[in-house]
Amino acid sequence: MISILIADDHPMVREGLQAVFAATDDITVVGEAVDGAEAVALTASLHPRVVLMDLQMPGLHGIEATRRIAADHPGTAVLVLTMFEHDDMVFAAVAAGAVGYLLKGAGGADIVTAVRAAGAGQAVFGAALAARLRTFFAAPPPPERAAFPQLTxxxxxxxxxxxxxxxxxxxxxxxxxxxxxxxxxxxxxxxxxxxxxxxxxxxxxxxxxxxxxxxx
The missing domain is CATH 1.10.10.10 (Winged helix-like DNA-binding domain superfamily/Winged helix DNA-binding domain)
Structure with missing residues (x-):
């Protein structure tokens, strides 16, 4: 059984995800967080196998919450589920330790498949996002490094x-x-x-x- 924590500040999103996972026989939702700080705290107490993480939440940003969870709980996989598809957000989430990145337009079946893959230790990215990541990491480093090279x-x-x-x-x-x-x-x-x-x-x-x- 894959235990999952849902972190999203929108009640309707959490309810929809609860319904999606309730229809499976191998995924159980052990908790819900309404912001990044609560996601970090509940991960420490509940030890879910997967955290389904929104990014733009009140208080602690989802990327920082991802970084803390990845650093402190290596047995928990963070799978980002967000509306933002900008390269900056994708790369920041991956750098923070996310194992996957999905857009909120994904269907329920795709989300379930992604959670199962993340629970099995696999990276999860859509074809378009995966191509952008390959291009980014294959590019040679710039000849000169300005201050804060991780920023665009x-x-x-x-x-x-x-x-x-x-x-x-x-x-x-x-x-x-x-x-x-x-x-x-x-x-x-x-x-x-x-x-x-x-x-x-x-x-x-x-x-x-x-x-x-x-x-x-």
Whole structure:
């Protein structure tokens, strides 16, 4: 029997997944978490074989929760189930220790198959995501390594704005992006740099020479 913990802040998503797994005879849901911190705590107490992890949750980001679970509980496989298919999110989740990455548009049968594979110790990625991962890891490293090489160009621009003391709204205005997009990128930056709050990012960025305000 594969024990599974569902981590998602949307009740309807959790209910839908409960129904999907209730129809199987080899998967049992042992708990539900509504945010990343609760997912980490319940993993420590329940020891599920698989954690089905959403990324964008209140409080502790799903990527940071994945990193902590992967580091502290090697017997638990984290399988990401999210609506975000951006390369940055995929790579950050894999770097944090996720064994698989599914989009919320996946059918119930696909999710069940993925959970079974993760429970058996296999990596789980859709064909398109797997191709992007192969391309990413096959690419040669850049000849010069700038500060925070794990960040994308956009993330470094946003981190520079953070270090300059700009708010998310100000960065969004300068980069012609939505505030939500900036907030999502900030969460990814914190996860990639293994930081928990904005103030830590400001200190780290300024120590690396960032923080120059772009011209108005």
């Amino acid at each position: 160009a956009r993330e470094r621009v946003i981190l520079n704005g953070i270090a300059a003391g700009l708010t998310n709204a100000q960065i969004a205005q300068q980069e012609y992006l939505s505030v939500k997009t900036i907030a999502n990128n900030v969460s990814t930056i914190l996860a990639k740099l293994h930081l928990t709050e904005r103030g830590q990012a400001i200190v780290a960025a300024r120590e690396a020479g960032l923080g120059r305000r772009p011209p108005d």
